[in-house]
Amino acid sequence: MKKILGLFLFCVLTASAHAQQMNAGSQVLVSGRADIKVVNDQAVISFYAEEVDKDKTLAATRVNQKMKTSIEYIKQKYKGIELSTHNYHSSQTYEEVASKNANGMPIVKQQANGWRVGQYLDLKTRDLKNLPAMVAYLQKTLALNNVRFEVSDELSKRVEAERILAGYKNLNERIAMIAQAMGRQASDFIIDSVDFEGGAIDRSPDRTYGRFFTSTVSNVRSDKIVEPDFEPGTSVISIRVDAKLRVK
Structure with a gap:
């Protein structure tokens, strides 16, 4: 301990002497x-709608309707909320189908069986008092992705x-x-x-x-x-x- 204290004092004195120079x-x-x-x-909330159907048109229609209904509700019920939609996507869905190859060996193939369509809706609001009621209502139609505060x-x-x-x-x-x-x-x-x-x-x-x-x-x-x-x-x-x- 004495060695450490001595080294510390030496460093301080050396620095002091150097500084004065x-x-x-x-x-x-x-x-x-x-x-x-x-x-x-402020809260930033992300919701999304997703539908799966053999008919891509039907899946897209249901997603579009969910988004339209939700956005109209927010605009009519609440003021000062910033809305933005993003990541509208559609992709084929597949299922595994068992079959055999030319040698009669069993194999599993991926076969298209439908479409998955989805879209995200983001909300930004400072109305934290009414936030719980709004989120609960929208969850009847949309799925909640995440909530963050800032x-x-x-x-x-x-x-x-x-x-x-x-x-x-x-x-x-x-x-x-x-x-x-x-x-x-x-x-x-x-x-x-x-x-x-x-x-x-x-x-x-x-x-x-x-x-x-x-x-x-x-x-x-x-x-x-x-x-x-x-x-x-x-x-x-x-x-x-x-x-x-x-x-x-």
């Missing part, structure tokens, strides 16, 4: 960082000032620590330039990310879907501030 005009690069935790205020652009703009101030504060704290480690004062450094977007804005969900689950209720009718429970969780909005310092 730095010529005026020498440059030092410093980065600060801040993480702002924000409650998610920070909206509007909320991100509102916390922009807090994000910048926190990043700049951390930068100054690091400058003070570096100056102390180098045996100098923070006032010995002049800031030549500051980049508030040294790193891309990160809105990564933290460990309390949004999730949902459906309650289990006994003696519920088969045609009634219980509303899911949602917990939007939080996200972390980060910033990195890079500064170029010059020794006086």
Whole structure:
């Protein structure tokens, strides 16, 4: 332990001596960082419709009808919801048919027996209060693919000032620590330039990310879907501030 402490003191004294020998005009690069935790205020929900039929036209018609009915319901019932459809697809389905080859040996062949048609519908909304009822209703017609929660652009703009101030504060704290480690004062450094977007804005969900689950209720009718429970969780909005310092 004494050897480790001695080595540490030696390194500190060496760094301090070197720092004091730095010529005026020498440059030092410093980065600060801040993480702002924000409650998610927006949900992105993905549904899909899929039908299988021997007749491709019939399968496509049923998918189209499901999508049309669902979109019309959302537009009439709710306001401010962004809708987008994507990944409209159709492909043949196959079944295995047993047969024999020219030598009489049993083989299995893939034989087309129908068509699979599907389409996805994505919704983006900040109306989290009515989200459970909307999701439960749409599940009567569409299949739920996934739900995720995030920070909206509007909320991100509102916390922009807090994000910048926190990043700049951390930068100054690091400058003070570096100056102390180098045996100098923070006032010995002049800031030549500051980049508030040294790193891309990160809105990564933290460990309390949004999730949902459906309650289990006994003696519920088969045609009634219980509303899911949602917990939007939080996200972390980060910033990195890079500064170029010059020794006086």
